[in-house]
Amino acid sequence: MATTEFNGALSKDQESKSDPSLMLQVFDRIALPTFVIDNNHVILHWNSAIEALSGLSREEMVGTSDQWKPFYQSPRPCLADLILDGGHDADVQHYYQDKYRTSELIPDAYEAEDFFPECGANGEWLHFTAASLKDNNGNVIGAIETLSNISARKKAEFELIERERTYRELSITDALTGLSNSRCFYQQLDLAIESSRRYNHALSLCFLDLDDFKRVNDTYGHMVGDLVLETFGTLIKAGLRTNDSAYRYGGEEFAILLPSTDCDGAIILANRIRDNLRNHNVPADEHTIVNVTACVGITEYKTGDDPRTLLARADNALYEAKRSGKDCTRVEQ
Numbered sequence: 001m002a003t004t005e006f007n008g009a010l011s012k013d014q015e016s017k018s019d020p021s022l023m024l025q026v027f028d029r030i031a032l033p034t035f036v037i038d039n040n041h042v043i044l045h046w047n048s049a050i051e052a053l054s055g056l057s058r059e060e061m062v063g064t065s066d067q068w069k070p071f072y073q074s075p076r077p078c079l080a081d082l083i084l085d086g087g088h089d090a091d092v093q094h095y096y097q098d099k100y101r102t103s104e105l106i107p108d109a110y111e112a113e114d115f116f117p118e119c120g121a122n123g124e125w126l127h128f129t130a131a132s133l134k135d136n137n138g139n140v141i142g143a144i145e146t147l148s149n150i151s152a153r154k155k156a157e158f159e160l161i162e163r164e165r166t167y168r169e170l171s172i173t174d175a176l177t178g179l180s181n182s183r184c185f186y187q188q189l190d191l192a193i194e195s196s197r198r199y200n201h202a203l204s205l206c207f208l209d210l211d212d213f214k215r216v217n218d219t220y221g222h223m224v225g226d227l228v229l230e231t232f233g234t235l236i237k238a239g240l241r242t243n244d245s246a247y248r249y250g251g252e253e254f255a256i257l258l259p260s261t262d263c264d265g266a267i268i269l270a271n272r273i274r275d276n277l278r279n280h281n282v283p284a285d286e287h288t289i290v291n292v293t294a295c296v297g298i299t300e301y302k303t304g305d306d307p308r309t310l311l312a313r314a315d316n317a318l319y320e321a322k323r324s325g326k327d328c329t330r331v332e333q
């Protein structure tokens, strides 16, 4: 069998002999949805793949300027139309905002990605490239637009982003109480101190610690202990304003950061949480109710503080509260 070497370009002779019906077949049988418009924006070719994507037959489409129909609710230029009109950046920007860029494969062409709610049963994500078509003298005589359905890739990308978000959230969330954990606390403490320093805002830090919690565990079991911790977390959360944030700092130790709040405000909040906890009945079983109390140590940011000094003062205040007989709030200025 004779073989022909093809180096990527047709000679003039080969070009003149090339069969237009073969070119049409090639166009029709490539798997990428594609259409061609002439320089009056009228559809010349509408291949089988775009028939399948759009549900619109070439009989309906060729000879019209309805190339927008599969993609938009009302007439507007497609990327091929904009290319045909000179591909001016401002025009393309107007219709495709930040969703387009210069094609990496085809000179003087644009490519874009977008979601088309009108396309298919539930909308489709499409990647599309539009390029001008020129005659031998370099005059633009039409434009071609090639599309590919990237919905499956987009779905995988979104799932990955969602998984990463969930993973990130889990990595900073305490599973038992739903509060942020100590890793998040240290990050937020740095930010809160930086913000107070820069804007000269008040900042209070509270450490909260359940009293005699070991006895709860020893008397009622670990599961009841967990229930108490969960309840305490819920009561803390319920007492906070939007800008406040609470953390499970360690086993039965919790922390609250109160931006724009001085010590007096923090004491009011701490005592409210303690009152709620003291009055809350945690059911150990059908016949037994557990009541617990907590101590709170409070300190307020002062000029020159860093996380270490602030933490040390809050810790001292908590220690003082424990030493004073528990179920109380102490402040170290």
Ligand SMILES: Nc1nc2c(ncn2[C@@H]2O[C@H](COP(=O)(O)OP(=O)(O)OP(=O)(O)O)[C@@H](O)[C@H]2O)c(=O)[nH]1
Residues within 6 Å of the ligand: 176, 209, 210, 211, 212, 213, 214, 215, 217, 221, 222, 223, 224, 225, 226, 229, 250, 251, 252, 322, 326
């Ligand atoms: N159920 C349960 N217990 C925990 C958890 N994390 C820490 N603990 C328990 O918390 C208890 C803390 O005991 P201590 O540090 O002696 O504190 P305490 O008994 O509350 O005493 P004071 O703080 O002095 O009032 C220990 O028994 C730990 O096992 C947890 O996630 N679940």
